[in-house]
Amino acid sequence: MTQLVHSNAELRLAMTGLASNICLVPTMGALHEGHEALIAAGKEFVGKDGCVVVSDFVNPKQFGQNEDFEKYPRNLEQDQKIAHKAGAHILWAPSVEDVYPGQWPMEIENDSRFDILEGKSRPGHFAAVIEVVTRLFNIVQPNVAVFGEKDFQQLVLVSEMAKKRIPPVGILAVPTKRDFDGLALSSRNVYLSSDQRKVAHLIPDALKQGVLVASKGANKLEIKNRVIEVIKQTDLIEIEYIEVLSNDFKELAPGIVGRILIAAKLGNTRLIDNMPILLKEKL
Template identity: 45%
Template sequence: MKMTVAAPEVVRTIADLRSKIAEYRLRAGPAAKVGFVPTMGYLHEGHASLIRRSAAENGLTVLSVFVNPLQFGPNEDFERYPRDEKRDYAVAAEAGANLIFMPQVEEMYPRPMQTSISVRGVTERLCGASRPGHFDGVAVVVTKLLNIVAPDRAYFGLKDAQQVAVISRMAEDLNMPVEIVPCPIVRDADGLALSSRNVYLSAEERSQALVLSQALKKVPEWIEDGATAPELTGRIARLIRTKPLADIDYVEVLSYPALEPLAETLPLKQARERILVALAVRFGKTRLIDNVLIG
């Protein structure tokens, strides 16, 4: 049963959100399906694509907008992370959300957390190595949100492919009754992967940042040419370094979703695993991530 299309309702408290979801499930009966899109807000077309997919596949779509302090490390951008509730509401309404959960930090963390969640293995490379503790914070807030919303499906963008792997493994290991739905990366017309942090970029930084998608676009060709993992990362890094403002954090080629290194001497076109080519690069103070999945 689809919830009547109307302007989405903003909900501020956990108790109120649970009550409204329970009311929908009671009204819709056994056919009730709830979709959930967790975000940190400052919504863009990438988020809207997740909301639209949820709205197409579920009777009720819940969107959360919460900048989670636990996943930011010291000297990261928690305080200056872009926030705009009016913008978020407009994007969510246009895309088809029914309920928008916008809690304050005190609602989600009324007292200091004494419970931690750590997903080993898949968190130890890529952004997990660069941002210690980041994925522990992600795991806690996603677990809390899944427990609050109790959705049938939860939608996550593959721009952060590592996050999708972490959450999928966590849900599987803990027998969470939810389907984790990975969704494709959405890009601007010039190829830059959409991100709330793109707003930080100066005009010149943004122009040079296009090298990320340009490099990733060449990956299938380089793999077909017989490149090994080290050769591929070397080619990508050399191309990125042609841009003077680019400061590479990492360029890695790993199996997906296990995120394990691949044999260094094996041409990647002979690999049996699905391949993730992932990178993180700073332009000025802005750290951008991007990736491509092969296979």
């Protein structure tokens, strides 16, 4: 069974003698099949002699005012079962005091990309993400960490931070795990009402249509309009943004694979998704 530990001291003791090749899978708990895929990918990457640590920490700093920190789903017993099924050695569920000891501040270098896409709607979110991941890296000292492509902006920003560390931490990116109808798996999907869940597939459907029309030569405005057209089959989905950008969030040139990204709300539940996209080169 995956060993459940809480304090940093318990974590260090549990890691003693396990392996020198450490993989960290940072999560906020409420594990599902998407997390299971991340853990399994990490285990495969480090091999039978590696050690996979899953952190289970709902980080209060990355929730803004009026967000869902208090009601964010938590089920440590179920998390341990999923972590075990996927092959994790340790499930580490630290307290806030373990991750943020004392009053030690951490200066996070500002980045203009903190303020676009997700950051525009959630001020301070990415500074908080970079800080908590840095702190998790400092405690666990992994060789590699696993992140999913669903949170693509997070993946890019964390990857760049990880490269700058001494020694650097490798980042393993795992494709988005999807439900039977294409909806990206998310811990927040449990908030959806039955009516909202029935139409939520329109989000990935719309992205697929955007990718399709791009392959036929559509420009960015036409791509966005096609996405909107698909979403507007229901009045239960409110689009927050649709963007077509390069993988480093700049203008996407034809002939280069970038990303189409979306954020949308169904009632009070906010969902994000993205897919690779290629703008057709003009002949």
